[in-house]
Amino acid sequence: MSINAELRGSVGLPGGGALVNGFAFESRCGGARRALLRNGQELEVYDLDELLGGERAPAAVFALPWSGWDRGVHSVSPDGAFAVFSGQRAVRAVGVGGEVLWEYRHGCWGPELGHPHSGDEQEVCRGSEHGSCRVSDDGLFVWAHVVHEEQEYWVVLDAQDGRELARLALDSATAGSHHVSHPDGIHMGLSIGMGQDGILLYWARWDGERLTSWDLNETMDRILIDVHPGHAGYLTLEHYGADLRLHALDGDVLAEAEPEADEFGDRPCWDYTCGFVDAGTVIVPVPEDEEFPDQAGHWLLDAHTLGIRGRVDYPDGAVAGYVRPLGDGTWLTYDGRTETLNRWGAGADDGQL
Incomplete structure (x- = not known):
């Protein structure tokens, strides 16, 4: 048909x-949708509906903090007042005027263990590995995938000052990652790609005092794709695209589809x-x-x-x-x-x- x-x-x-092949699209609980597009040394932020309606001026523009770094998955606060950038050795919050609001330092995503740095913050080390970050839908927290001393973590940071509030150790060796925010405004998903070594998938929630997480990797090698707008489950795709599945939040499979033979x-x-x-x-x-x-x-x-x-x-x-x-x-x-x-x-x- x-x-x-x-x-x-x-x-x-x-x-x-x-926007269609990458991580420039960001949706928020309540329906706000944005395009986060890199233009030279700036990140231009557009309201997607206004853009498609003919408004060509970005709603906000943020200076990229590291001139040579073109990886990482970044995020913008719900009110558009600041952006959070996932760098090679730090997560940094930047205001609309270009001011650095805070910085959370972490280890280097470069693949050579213990390799030295010149001291220049603009230095980009060899390799394409990267983390990601996401501002929560209430604007209070920043979720970030980082590395410390050869161990990867999923951390929750205070969006106001960058203080680490919680961390979860991960059994990953990332090539790259991305976050998926649940439309309930509470849960956050993390999908970690490890190249030929597979995919890891986590869900978590932070209630201000306790980090609760779901490790769904015993039986999965799947990419976290999207969440049902009515909270009826989330989609994952098998690592190489063999099948698509709909899951409950605890990982149970609700439905599955393969392409037509x-x-x-x-x-x-x-x-x-x-x-x-x-x-x-x-x-x-x-x-x-x-x-x-x-x-x-x-x-x-x-x-x-x-x-x-x-x-x-x-x-x-x-x-x-x-x-x-x-x-x-x-x-x-x-x-x-x-x-x-x-x-x-x-x-x-x-x-x-």
Whole structure:
């Protein structure tokens, strides 16, 4: 079955590909959605709805604290007053005016153990490993994945002054990580990629006094993807895209989906840029693969059973690749040829998703 896509808006946005294939998209409890786009030595922050409505001026601009560091996953406070940057040797909070509000120092993500530094804070050491950080939805705390003396930790920091409030030792050797904030505004997820060594996944909550965590890695090698907007579970993808699963918060599997098989019974893989279009629908891409020429595209699934509803049929027939669902019945794609960000929804003939 084909489901017609309807173009809901477009905007020219150089660098906007990071919104659909990267960590430039940040959503908040209550519906706020932002684009965090690097432009030279600045991080430009846009209200996504205003941007798609034609507002080209960023809502806030933050100076990047380390000129040579282009990795790490950063975050902006709910009120837009400050940004928190995940660096190679520190987590740093920066105000809109460029002032450093606080800094939390940690070990170096560089891969050579015990390697020296020149003393220049702008020095970037060899390697691509990085951590990530996320400001809580109430703006009171910063969650950060860091390293100290060859041991990785998940720490909770006071957003006002950077004091460490709690830490959880991790059994990881990261290549990179990202946070996923639960829409309940309480729980935080952490997904740690370790290259060919697999994926680690954690959930936790901090009540101001106690850090409670869930280690879900005994039976998992899965990427944390997205959380249901109605709190009905979260999505994970098998490390290499073999299947997509819906889980309860404790990790129990509620539903599972594989891509459709071809005439020989072989299956392609799902792509990792997937998630909830709305409370009833999931969108997930199948990347182009010469072994499965008829399977590539974007597929819509039932959000509760992960049953396949059909493939998206775009007006020009050419849209494929990465996708960013927004949770409100629409999703984004990016055309790198024209540097255009496009917003889509199901066509009227296909009814409400």
